[in-house]
Amino acid sequence: MDAYYTSGLSLKELKTLYEPIKRLSDSDIIKLFPMLELDDACPLCGGALSAPRISRGVKGSTANSYYDQQVICTNCGKTKTEIEKEYQESIRITKIRAAYSGDAVEFVWGHYDANRLDDVVFETLVSSYGILNNTYLKPLLVKPLMIDFFDECKRLLRLGYIRPSAVFNNWLNGFEVEDDGVSFYWLDVPFSVNLVDYVPLKANKVFVRDNTEFINIGEGEYELWQQTAKGLLMDYIDDQMWEGDYECEGLKREELQTLLRPLLSKYSPAQIASMVWSAMAVAEKQANEGPSYKKTGNWAAGVIINRAKRALAEGWDIRPNLISCNVEPTPFEDHLFRVHIPLGETWMYRRIPPLVNGRVEIAPALAPQGKVPATAEMIELAMTIAEEHDLDEPNYLSFDETRDFISVYR
Structure with a gap:
């Protein structure tokens, strides 16, 4: 290496002088030379950076050319690309942590x-x-x-x-x-x-007086009940709109959200969802038979709004459906309706009565026709069967579905 770089002998002359390299190519000879230690240190671990030697014959090569090679840290063993990537990531993390x-x-x-x-x-x-x-x-x-x-x-x-x-x-x-x-x-x-001094909240108690159930809740809890029920229904409406290849946006969406509050005081989320489902069926039928403007989300939303207004004005008797099959609840609602408003999943089948002097009478649950709740014994048996056979569990709100699940798999 000294003969090549310092004395200036050519690779051809080296092959004549040194028998072991006689049959090697020029590039193979260069690879025999130990790596060059660079002046810079690794920004990750502080170790010395090294790079493979460069042939003397490379046109335009300088000392900086070594940094264009496969630079490696002799301490951590990372390449120049890996070092740069991790270094930039460390800068990003430092900025994020600072903020x-x-x-x-x-x-x-x-x-x-x-x-x-x-x-x-x-x-x-x-x-x-x-x-x-x-x-x-x-x-x-x-x-x-x-x-x-x-x-x-x-x-x-x-x-x-x-x-x-x-x-x-x-x-x-x-x-x-x-x-x-x-x-x-x-x-x-x-x-x-x-x-x-955090202490987990205990569930609000359900009281019974004169054959009427009621709970004492705060105005904030009541408002969150309203907000959650409205959110469930808007998710359900969005789901139905998506199935019909519609979008519900702008003023129509705002009008729907405004209507939900009076609707929820008269009907359960499940009843309102049932009305939405039938309204969407009507909207789709009209869209197939009518002009192009009836094929829009605004038209479908208008059909829902008109039905909702008529239901409120005429006091419709609406049969609920199983909205839980279309919109999955999250831990947020699970906690809210287990602790703050202790109704469990049955909250979807109850209207939201007015809050009077910090008290709400719990409206009776109106389940879908033929869909009375399953018993605790049935639920326990169905869960055991589902676990044994690695099956999806049935909808435990439904007596019929839980019973059918047990009869099929037992």
């Missing part, structure tokens, strides 16, 4: 107020998505069935109750480094919470 490593504002649990919607949403999030002893909320991978869910989350963020957190490397992809800062995606990142 999103602060703690949330303290929330003193003794000040929790069921009359404040913010507090109730916060509690439901903590109980549904809390981890590490409720120090963090895991990523909100599923949007709860609640109208304006993200608006409520943004309010909690402005209040300082929750803060995006960059403490988990495997969730850093939810953060995006931009030219002017760092942003995040609500569904993908964890959130820091700072709870003081």
Whole structure:
């Protein structure tokens, strides 16, 4: 190597002088030389960087040409490409941690107020998505069935109750480094919470007086009940629109959302969904028979709105259907209707009575015709069968479906 680089002998002359390399190609001879240690250190571990030797005959080559080769760290063994990728990622992580490593504002649990919607949403999030002893909320991978869910989350963020957190490397992809800062995606990142003297809430009690069931709830709990029921129905309407290749947007969507509040005081979500289903069937029939303007989402939404107004004005007797088959609930509703409004899944089959002096009379559940609830014994047997045969479990709200499942697989 000294003869080649320092003394200036050619590779041809070297082959004459050194018998072992006589039959090697010029490039193979260069590969015999030990790698050149560069002046720079690895930005990841501080080890020395090295690069393969370059032939003297490469036109325009300079000392900098070595950095264009397969540079390798002699300590960690990573290549130049790997080093650059990991180094840039470390810079990204440093920026994210600097922007999103602060703690949330303290929330003193003794000040929790069921009359404040913010507090109730916060509690439901903590109980549904809390981890590490409720120090963090895991990523909100599923949007709860609640109208304006993200608006409520943004309010909690402005209040300082929750803060995006960059403490988990495997969730850093939810953060995006931009030219002017760092942003995040609500569904993908964890959130820091700072709870003081946290005690999980016990379920509200259901009382019976004069053969009437009622519960005492706060205004915030009642509002979240309304918001969740509206969210369920809007998801159901979107599902029906999607099946008909429609979209429900703009003023018609806003009018539908406004109508849901009076509808929910008279009908259960399941009854309203049944009305939506029949309205969509009518809209599709008219679209197939009529002009092109009847093939739009606005037309279909208009059919739903007209039916809803007539139902309210004329007091229709609506038979409910099984909306749970179309829209899957999330842990958010499971907690809300187990703790705050302890109705379980039957909440979908009950209207929302008015809140009077902190009390709500629980409206009787109106299940679909022939779909009375399955018994506890039936549910237990069906769950055992499903586990033994690795089957999807039946809809346990339905006596008929649970009974048929047992008879088929037993």
